[in-house]
Structures are given as structure tokens and as C-alpha cells.
Amino acid sequence: MVLYVIGLGLGDEKDITIKGKELIEESDVVYLESYTSVLFVPKENLEKFYKKKIIEVDRIFAEENCEQILNEAKSKKISFLVVGDPLCATTHHDIILRAKKKNINVQVIHNACIMSAIGECGMQLYNFGQTVSIPYFEENYKPTSFYEKIKINIDNNFHTLCLLDIKIKERTIENIMKNKNIYEPSRFMTIQEAIDQLTYCENILKKNVITENTLAIAIVQIGSLSNQQIISGNLLTLKSLHYNEPLHSLIICAPNLHDIEKEYFDMYLST
Amino acid sequence: MVLYVIGLGLGDEKDITIKGKELIEESDVVYLESYTSVLFVPKENLEKFYKKKIIEVDRIFAEENCEQILNEAKSKKISFLVVGDPLCATTHHDIILRAKKKNINVQVIHNACIMSAIGECGMQLYNFGQTVSIPYFEENYKPTSFYEKIKINIDNNFHTLCLLDIKIKERTIENIMKNKNIYEPSRFMTIQEAIDQLTYCENILKKNVITENTLAIAIVQIGSLSNQQIISGNLLTLKSLHYNEPLHSLIICAPNLHDIEKEYFDMYLST
Numbered sequence: 001m002v003l004y005v006i007g008l009g010l011g012d013e014k015d016i017t018i019k020g021k022e023l024i025e026e027s028d029v030v031y032l033e034s035y036t037s038v039l040f041v042p043k044e045n046l047e048k049f050y051k052k053k054i055i056e057v058d059r060i061f062a063e064e065n066c067e068q069i070l071n072e073a074k075s076k077k078i079s080f081l082v083v084g085d086p087l088c089a090t091t092h093h094d095i096i097l098r099a100k101k102k103n104i105n106v107q108v109i110h111n112a113c114i115m116s117a118i119g120e121c122g123m124q125l126y127n128f129g130q131t132v133s134i135p136y137f138e139e140n141y142k143p144t145s146f147y148e149k150i151k152i153n154i155d156n157n158f159h160t161l162c163l164l165d166i167k168i169k170e171r172t173i174e175n176i177m178k179n180k181n182i183y184e185p186s187r188f189m190t191i192q193e194a195i196d197q198l199t200y201c202e203n204i205l206k207k208n209v210i211t212e213n214t215l216a217i218a219i220v221q222i223g224s225l226s227n228q229q230i231i232s233g234n235l236l237t238l239k240s241l242h243y244n245e246p247l248h249s250l251i252i253c254a255p256n257l258h259d260i261e262k263e264y265f266d267m268y269l270s271t
Numbered sequence: 272m273v274l275y276v277i278g279l280g281l282g283d284e285k286d287i288t289i290k291g292k293e294l295i296e297e298s299d300v301v302y303l304e305s306y307t308s309v310l311f312v313p314k315e316n317l318e319k320f321y322k323k324k325i326i327e328v329d330r331i332f333a334e335e336n337c338e339q340i341l342n343e344a345k346s347k348k349i350s351f352l353v354v355g356d357p358l359c360a361t362t363h364h365d366i367i368l369r370a371k372k373k374n375i376n377v378q379v380i381h382n383a384c385i386m387s388a389i390g391e392c393g394m395q396l397y398n399f400g401q402t403v404s405i406p407y408f409e410e411n412y413k414p415t416s417f418y419e420k421i422k423i424n425i426d427n428n429f430h431t432l433c434l435l436d437i438k439i440k441e442r443t444i445e446n447i448m449k450n451k452n453i454y455e456p457s458r459f460m461t462i463q464e465a466i467d468q469l470t471y472c473e474n475i476l477k478k479n480v481i482t483e484n485t486l487a488i489a490i491v492q493i494g495s496l497s498n499q500q501i502i503s504g505n506l507l508t509l510k511s512l513h514y515n516e517p518l519h520s521l522i523i524c525a526p527n528l529h530d531i532e533k534e535y536f537d538m539y540l541s542t
Contacts, residue, residue, distance in 0.1 A: 009382075016288060021289060086390075087388075116386050125402065
């Protein structure tokens with residue numbers, strides 16, 4: 001029948017749109033994708049507020065059972081809920097493509113996502129270059145391409161939104177090899193960890209991209225009315241601060257700020 | 272007391288979030304900003320659905336009466352409604368700065384905006400460079416900086432989101448000089464007009480940025496369930512098509528598409 005792909009926005013169960021909530025209420029089955037981001041409230045709050053049972057979908061379930069979800073959507077109304085905007089990240093383009101190939105009607109309900117909500121920090125979205133992801137370094141895998149991308153942005157006087165890695169329900173290589181479904185505790189990269197990794201890249205590549213004086217903005221739980229923090233400063237200062245629980249993001253500012261950007265930067269300055 | 276700056280999303284009155292609607296219901300006065308974008312439904316639909324009188328604010332009102340709105344917010348709950356996300360464009364950073372300087376509590380309620388909703392076209396938001404605005408050419412004023420910015424994006428294999436000009440309630444220079452409040456009919460740049468202006472730049476600057484074969488995606492009324500169109504093709508083809516009423520936007524694609532981007536491009540190909 002139809003697959004509704006519905007953005008939940010950034011904060012809690014009340015950040016869904018009226019349209020999205022109505023479609024959930026009409027749905028026969030409701031899935032919640034919980035492996036690319038996290039809502040700041042437990043699933044039970046959503047179930048109570050939407051008055052629907054919600055089936056949480058982790059990465060393994062989604063990969064192994066995507067066809068099942070799509071087959072259900074042939075005869076039922078299925079909602080697939082995603083934190084933020086459903087198509088802001090790349091993950092969910094695949095399920096939509098597959099649905100359309102099966103001639104399933106797909107409706108996307110957009111919502112706020114980090115890539116636009118950061119407008120609240122006062123840096124103009126027009127002045128951002130390419131967004132980068134900073135992945136957790138592992139002992140034998142320390143990719144530095146995000147550093148090179150930030151350099152290109154800085155050279156062109158663009159801001160860079162750095163999205164910090166999250167690891168939800170991941171298994172160690174050992175447990176994958178042994179086929180054991182034992183999951184590591186979830187991890188969410190913090191501002192401090194991101195700055196450490198950026199500093200590591202600077203020490204290796206020495207292109208003068210990241211210094212203690214680089215201006216940046218720490219973004220914590222954007223969209224959450226109670227826990228949101230926006231704090232500007234240089235990287236040395238930002239590294240020394242304590243923040244609310246993740247999700248954290250980091251904006252590396254363009255070298256030259258416009259007047260209104262300067263005013264915002266000063267307003268959010270760590271004191 | 273408090274200034275709520277609330278995003279309405281992209282489609283109709285039901286694209287507001289539950290949180291946003293609740294804050295409107297609590298508000299003493301509700302303003303609707305109607306000069307930087309347009310909702311696809313009349314104000315009356317909003318008033319009926321939100322059960323509140325809504326005061327439409329044009330650019331002149333906002334500039335002349337901003338202080339009045341802020342003074343009201345000292346003792347009342349004021350909602351200031353903005354189509355899309357309230358801070359996606361640059362216009363409304365000023366009122367928030369001014370409010371904070373007056374120690375007025377400000378709460379921003381985010382929502383979908385064009386800059387993230389275009390994820391629906393399948394081009395990855397990570398692969399976009401700087402967003403550009405294409406302003407209406409006037410007889411003696413034909414700025415071409417957007418062309419240069421698209422060239423930088425193409426040279427770096429980035430997509431470019433081109434936001435097309437809108438003119439709402441504008442006066443001719445003659446009427447401004449005579450201090451007459453006579454307004455021109457609203458105008459919304461179409462895909463065809465944008466392609467014409469891009470072609471004009473190419474003919475003047477000859478940097479081989481825009482050719483008939485340049486791949487692009489026409490975006491019409493994104494977020495509207497009934498009128499949304501996403502159509503891909505080369506510029507020659509896109510120029511020849513008929514589209515639903517504006518708002519229109521245009522994506523100039525990066526020269527090399529990733530596999531999933533190619534699949535989306537082909538799915539949306541004009542046939």
C-alpha cells in the first residue's frame with residue numbers, strides 16, 4: 001500500500017509534525033530506526049504519545065529484514081520513523097529506492113535535522129562548505145580525510161560542520177568472527193575526542209589547519225529545549241569545558257566571520 | 272516573557288510540529304513572517320487549524336515594528352512563525368539577537384527547510400558545496416557571482432543547490448521615490464528563468480560551467496504532498512518542461528555521481 005518515511009525531528013516525541021503523527025496513527029505497523037542517530041527520549045515515550053506499538057529496528061534487523069518490511073508495505077500502511085530528517089543522512093535512500101522498484105507508494109515527511117538546525121548558532125548556512133564526518137580512530141585505522149576537507153573549507157573561507165561518530169549496538173571483530181551477538185556499550189564521540197583527533201591529524205599532516213586558536217562552536221543536543229548548548233571559543237578553550245551528554249557536533253569556523261556571525265559568536269562565547 | 276520563533280516546515284498547516292502548535296496555542300500574539308518565503312496554503316488555513324488570529328508581517332512592518340514586537344515579548348508570549356526552519360535563511364538572526372540583548376527569553380522550534388529536504392532527490396547532502404542564490408537580473412544589474420560559486424563547486428565535484436529569487440510585495444524604484452505604497456505583483460523565479468540567467472552568465476564569462484549537457488535536478492514545491500516534483504535531466508531538457516507553480520529550486524549536479532546518486536538521478540529522469 002504505502003511506506004511512510006517520517007522524520008521525528010531532533011528533540012523529543014513532540015518534535016514530530018502533525019502530518020507525521022496523523023500518518024503514524026493510520027499505520028498498521030510502525031518501525032523506528034535506531035542505529036544512525038538517537039532521540040533524546042526512550043521509545044516508550046513515543047509509544048505513549050503516538051498511542052502505537054513501535055518496533056525498534058537495529059542495523060542487523062534492517063539489513064536482514066528490509067524485504068519483509070517492504071513486502072508488508074505492499075498490502076499495509078507502514079511507518080518507518082527516523083530521527084531528524086529521514087533523508088538528511090545517506091542511510092535511508094536505499095529502502096526508498098527498493099520500495100519504488102517494487103511499485104510501493106512512498107511518502108516522505110520531512111523534519112528538522114542537524115544540517116539545517118545549526119543555523120541557530122548564527123553561522124550562515126550559505127557560508128558552509130562540505131560537511132565532514134569524524135569517525136572514531138581505531139588502533140590500526142586512523143583515516144584523516146576529514147582534516148583535508150576542513151582545509152579546503154578554510155582555504156575558501158567556509159565553515160565546516162563536523163558530525164561526530166556514533167557507535168550503537170556494535171560488535172567487536174572477535175564477536176563477529178565467533179558469530180556472537182554480544183554488543184559493545186553505545187559510544188558517542190564528544191567534543192573533546194573530536195578535538196583530540198583533529199589535533200592528531202594536525203601533528204601528522206602539519207598543514208596549519210587546526211591550532212589552539214582556531215575558532216569553533218560546540219553544539220550539544222541541538223533541538224533539545226532542556227539540554228541544548230551552543231558554546232563558541234577557540235579549540236583550546238572548548239576542549240577544557242564540560243558539556244551535557246552527547247550528541248555533540250563541532251563547527252570549525254571560517255577564518256573571516258561576517259558582522260552578524262561575529263555578533264553571534266560573541267554571544268555564545270564561553271565565559 | 273518569551274519569544275517563540277517557530278518553523279512551519281515546507282508544505283501546509285499540518286507540517287508544524289506538535290511542540291510548535293502547542294506553543295502557538297499558549298501565545299498571546301502570533302505573527303507570521305511572509306516576505307522571505309511562502310507557505311503553499313493561505314493564512315486562513317493556519318488560523319483555522321491553530322485556532323488563533325495570525326498577524327501577517329511584511330518586510331516594511333518587520334523593519335518598522337520590530338521593536339514593538341520585542342516590547343510585547345517582554346510581558347507576553349509571542350510566537351513568530353517562519354516558513355521552513357526559522358534560521359535556515361539569514362533574515363531572522365537579527366530579531367533573535369535583538370531579543371537576547373533585551374534579555375527576552377527566546378525559544379527556537381526547528382523544522383524542515385529546503386536545504387535539508389532536498390535530500391529527497393537522492394544527491395547526498397555531504398556532497399554539496401556552497402549554496403547559491405540566483406537573484407532576478409534587472410536591466411542595469413546583472414550580478415554573476417553565483418556562476419563563479421557554481422564553478423568552484425563543479426571543480427571540486429560538489430553539487431550546488433541554487434535557491435531562486437522571490438519578490439514579494441516589492442515596490443518599483445519610482446514608487447519608493449514618490450513614497451507610494453503601491454506594490455508589484457509577487458514574482459517567483461522559475462526553473463526556466465534560472466536556466467536563462469545561468470546561460471547568460473556562461474555566454475559572458477565562458478568558463479564552460481553551464482552547457483546544454485550539464486546534469487541538473489528541478490525541485491518544485493518540495494515538501495508539498497500534492498504538488499511536489501523532482502525531475503532530473505540535462506539543462507536543455509529541463510528548460511523545455513512544464514512545471515507546477517513555484518517555488519522552484521535547481522540543483523546543478525557534481526560531474527561525477529556516486530552509485531546511489533546515479534540510481535536516484537535515473538529514477539527522477541524526465542521521460
